[in-house]
Each structure stands twice: as C-alpha cells, then as structure tokens.
Amino acid sequence: MSHIADTIHRLHEELPENVKLVAVSKFHPAEAVAEAYAAGQRVFGESRPQELSAKIVALREMAASSGAPEMYSDIEWHFIGHLQTNKLKLVLPYVAMVESVDSLRLLSAVDGWGAANGKVTDVLLEYHIASEETKQGFSREEILDIVSGPGFRNVRIRGLMGMATFTDDEEVIRADFARLMSLYDEIVRLRDAGLCPVAGPDFDVRSFGMTHDYRIAVAMGADVVRIGTLIFGERV
Numbered sequence: 410m411s412h413i414a415d416t417i418h419r420l421h422e423e424l425p426e427n428v429k430l431v432a433v434s435k436f437h438p439a440e441a442v443a444e445a446y447a448a449g450q451r452v453f454g455e456s457r458p459q460e461l462s463a464k465i466v467a468l469r470e471m472a473a474s475s476g477a478p479e480m481y482s483d484i485e486w487h488f489i490g491h492l493q494t495n496k497l498k499l500v501l502p503y504v505a506m507v508e509s510v511d512s513l514r515l516l517s518a519v520d521g522w523g524a525a526n527g528k529v530t531d532v533l534l535e536y537h538i539a540s541e542e543t544k545q546g547f548s549r550e551e552i553l554d555i556v557s558g559p560g561f562r563n564v565r566i567r568g569l570m571g572m573a574t575f576t577d578d579e580e581v582i583r584a585d586f587a588r589l590m591s592l593y594d595e596i597v598r599l600r601d602a603g604l605c606p607v608a609g610p611d612f613d614v615r616s617f618g619m620t621h622d623y624r625i626a627v628a629m630g631a632d633v634v635r636i637g638t639l640i641f642g643e644r645v
C-alpha cells in the first residue's frame with residue numbers, strides 16, 4: 410500500500426469519531442489528492458487560491474477521463490491560507506469552509522461576495538495563539554469585538570482556528586492551544602447568555618493541530634485537525 414493510503418487509514422483509525430481530519434494537500438499534485446481520496450479521505454485543505462482552483466480542474470479532468478465524472482465531486486475543500494480579497498472568486502465557489510479569516514476586511518469581503526453570489530460561507534476566525542510574530546490572526550479582543558458585533562448575512566462564523574508556536578516544547582504548545590480553548594469557551598458562554606448573537610448554535614468548531622502536534626490537539630479538545638506532511642510527505 411502507498412504511504413499516503415497507509416497514513417490515511419492509520420489516521421482514520423486513530424482519530425476519535427468526532428474529530429474531522431483535513432488532509433492538507435498544498436504543494437502536492439492532484440494525483441496525491443486522488444490517492445488519499447481512494448483511501449477514503451474526503452476533506453482536503455489548500456492554502457493558495459490558484460493552486461486550489463487548478464487542482465479542482467485537474468481532478469475533474471482525471472474523473473472525466475476515467476469514465477466516472479462524478480468522482481471527487483464530494484470532496485469537502487477547506488481554505489486554510491491567507492486569502493486576499495481580490496482572490497475570492499477563485500476560492501469561495503468551491504469551498505465548504507474558510508478556516509483562515511484573519512481580518513475584518515476579509516470578513517466583510519466574504520460577506521459582500523456572498524450577497525452578490527447567493528452563497529453563505531462557513532468561516533472560522535483565525536486566532537493568533539503562537540508566539541511568532543509572523544503567524545497571522547486576530548487577537549482575543551478583536552475576536553470578542555467581532556462576535557459581539559451585528560454579524561453578517563452571508564457569513565456563518567463556525568468557530569476558531571489556530572496554529573501553535575513552532576517548537577518541540579510541549580508545554581508551550583499546550584499553553585497556546587489552551588488559549589484557543591479558553592476563548593472558545595468564553596464565546597460559548599456569552600452566546601448562551603444571549604450576549605453574542607453572531608455565534609449561533611452552530612458555533613461548534615475548534616480547528617487546531619498539525620503534523621507535529623495533532624495528538625496534543627486531540628487530547629485537548631480539537632474538533633478539526635489539519636495534517637499535511639505526515640500524509641503527503643515534505644512539501645516541495
């Protein structure tokens with residue numbers, strides 16, 4: 410069995426039933442997605458708009474030429490990278506979720522695109538939990554501002570996404586993840602007290618954990634883990 414199929418099978422066995430695996434296929438070809446798909450994986454993550462739309466086209470062609478045009482059409486795509494507002498049309502028609510909303514400007518643009526195109530987009534707010542300056546995302550205060558605001562007609566805020574500090578120190582990783590869990594719980598409490606109309610009953614997603622820290626993430630309560638390198642190998 411190929412490494413990809415083998416790893417997908419192992420992860421499906423290892424992860425608790427309520428944890429969704431996003432297979433992060435960025436920088437890997439459509440053929441790698443097809444292999445993971447054949448092993449039963451249906452949720453994939455991409456971080457660059459052009460790459461996402463090119464891969465969708467390639468998969469469509471692969472499906473058509475294999476005589477099964479519907480194959481791959483049940484893939485659930487998650488966008489997990491930095492999204493510029495001028496690239497929305499390459500991404501929003503195809504994705505089930507944008508996990509990486511990191512500015513109010515982007516949130517408004519996704520809402521505006523949805524109004525013009527008749528689509529409500531599920532999003533996560535990216536919370537900056539790492540100690541590196543470079544990782545994008547909102548501060549706690551910014552997120553609390555957004556969820557206590559008036560909300561958006563064409564955007565459903567489904568939860569929080571975060572990336573821990575890149576380190577081997579498990580204590581640091583745990584502290585980063587704990588901040589995300591604590592803000593999530595705070596929002597749920599506000600919602601349940603009626604103070605947070607933007608977070609509806611479907612505010613229920615905590616997306617954290619990648620190749621080197623997904624086991625910690627699962628133990629700490631992640632509902633979504635995003636795993637690339639472990640499944641597909643090093644990115645080239």
Ligand SMILES: *Cc1c(COP(=O)(O)O)cnc(C)c1O
Nearest residue numbers: 433456489619620635636637638
């Ligand atoms: C690339 C990426 C991942 C996957 O990282 P791996 O270490 O390869 O598992 C997960 N989340 C985001 C936001 C990413 O950009």
